[in-house]
Amino acid sequence: MKFRTKAIHLGNERDAQTGAVVPPIHVASTFVQHQAGEWREFDYSRSGNPTRKGLEETLAALEGGCGALAFASGMAATHAATMLLRSGDHILAGSDIYGGTYRLLHKIVNRAGIEVSLAPATDLTAFAQAIRPTTKLIWIESPGNPLMSITDIAAVAQLAQRHDCLLGVDNTFASPVLTRPLELGADIVMHSATKYLGGHSDVLGGALVVKDPELFKQLYFVQNATGGVLGPFDAFLVSRGLKTLAIRMLAQCETAQTLAEWLTNDPRVTRVLYPGLAQHPGHDIARRQMLGGFGAMLTFEVAGDYAQAKRVAESTKLFQLAVSLGAVESLIEQPASMSHASYDAAARAAFGITDGLIRLSIGLEDVEDLQADLDQALQA
Numbered sequence: 119m120k121f122r123t124k125a126i127h128l129g130n131e132r133d134a135q136t137g138a139v140v141p142p143i144h145v146a147s148t149f150v151q152h153q154a155g156e157w158r159e160f161d162y163s164r165s166g167n168p169t170r171k172g173l174e175e176t177l178a179a180l181e182g183g184c185g186a187l188a189f190a191s192g193m194a195a196t197h198a199a200t201m202l203l204r205s206g207d208h209i210l211a212g213s214d215i216y217g218g219t220y221r222l223l224h225k226i227v228n229r230a231g232i233e234v235s236l237a238p239a240t241d242l243t244a245f246a247q248a249i250r251p252t253t254k255l256i257w258i259e260s261p262g263n264p265l266m267s268i269t270d271i272a273a274v275a276q277l278a279q280r281h282d283c284l285l286g287v288d289n290t291f292a293s294p295v296l297t298r299p300l301e302l303g304a305d306i307v308m309h310s311a312t313k314y315l316g317g318h319s320d321v322l323g324g325a326l327v328v329k330d331p332e333l334f335k336q337l338y339f340v341q342n343a344t345g346g347v348l349g350p351f352d353a354f355l356v357s358r359g360l361k362t363l364a365i366r367m368l369a370q371c372e373t374a375q376t377l378a379e380w381l382t383n384d385p386r387v388t389r390v391l392y393p394g395l396a397q398h399p400g401h402d403i404a405r406r407q408m409l410g411g412f413g414a415m416l417t418f419e420v421a422g423d424y425a426q427a428k429r430v431a432e433s434t435k436l437f438q439l440a441v442s443l444g445a446v447e448s449l450i451e452q453p454a455s456m457s458h459a460s461y462d463a464a465a466r467a468a469f470g471i472t473d474g475l476i477r478l479s480i481g482l483e484d485v486e487d488l489q490a491d492l493d494q495a496l497q498a
């Protein structure tokens with residue numbers, strides 16, 4: 119089966135009893151057993167739920183994994199992956215990552231005695247040098263957030279293998295439509311399902327997908343023991359979103375490419391960060407690694423300072439001023455004051471997250487309308 123067929127048919131089998139083409143949402147928290155101590159497939163919804171299982175089957179198929187686990191949010195999924203580690207272990211993360219991941223690693227995970235450091239994953243030499251004998255997990259995003267940096271996932275996977283550590287890739291921005299990290303050698307794929315997978319800004323969710331059954335067992339143990347599972351109604355919404363994921367993603371990529379090219383030629387804009395532009399430093403890797411498009415996130419910098427970027431971000435009418443991304447409606451935000459406010463100011467400065475940056479999540483509206491909206495906001 120090809121991608122779009124899998125997204126619609128796998129994990130979405132019709133209901134045998136009624137013939138309903140959409141499987142029912144199973145809301146039961148507990149399941150009757152035939153005998154004491156003899157467990158059937160489902161016993162308690164934290165340990166397994168049929169609706170969640172359907173979504174997990176679809177996700178595993180789309181990412182090319184042996185199994186997937188659906189969580190209550192992207193952060194719950196990332197946290198579960200870090201719970202594979204113990205005190206004294208080290209996590210090396212790329213420096214262009216979601217602000218909430220930065221906060222989780224530096225302000226929660228470190229409390230368990232796990233060391234954390236960041237290095238630019240785009241610079242393989244510097245990244246390799248940052249690996250320590252205690253490094254057990256490498257965590258990257260590509261495209262990165264908010265600078266849209268492109269990391270060579272296959273090269274980092276080889277690095278991780280050489281140093282005997284796991285590679286986790288937050289694939290939220292690319293989605294499995296554009297990039298499948300497990301096929302490139304990664305061990306864990308993580309998603310904020312809140313974004314492209316759900317696709318409609320109406321659900322919060324997360325997922326981990328792996329290709330090694332033993333690693334799946336370990337992560338399932340963590341999930342069941344700690345309980346950050348996705349609820350059945352939310353699992354249904356993500357499953358529904360997945361059915362149109364490929365079509366949405368490719369259309370949104372096309373609009374993003376058009377807008378990136380237009381912004382590049384605008385004198386009011388000092389820098390456009392979009393991997394689909396030939397001048398983007400990661401363009402060649404992106405052409406190899408991304409399938410069918412360069413993503414629907416784009417960042418640009420306006421001339422001027424914090425106040426000017428804030429003014430532009432507050433002046434759009436169609437682009438709504440909000441964090442989050444990946445849905446049908448376009449969003450605009452200022453990373454320094456919004457998505458990346460949880461970075462320490464010094465870390466923001468060190469990693470190039472300047473005050474003049476504006477990040478766009480390109481939705482499904484007509485490109486002409488989005489361009490006109492940006493044009494009037496830049497005028498402001």
Ligand SMILES: Cc1ncc(COP(=O)(O)O)c(C=O)c1O
Nearest residue numbers: 191192193216288290310312323
């Ligand atoms: C790239 C990325 N990873 C992880 C997350 C966290 O996901 P959630 O908000 O679903 O917990 C986000 C949320 O914005 C994100 O953009």
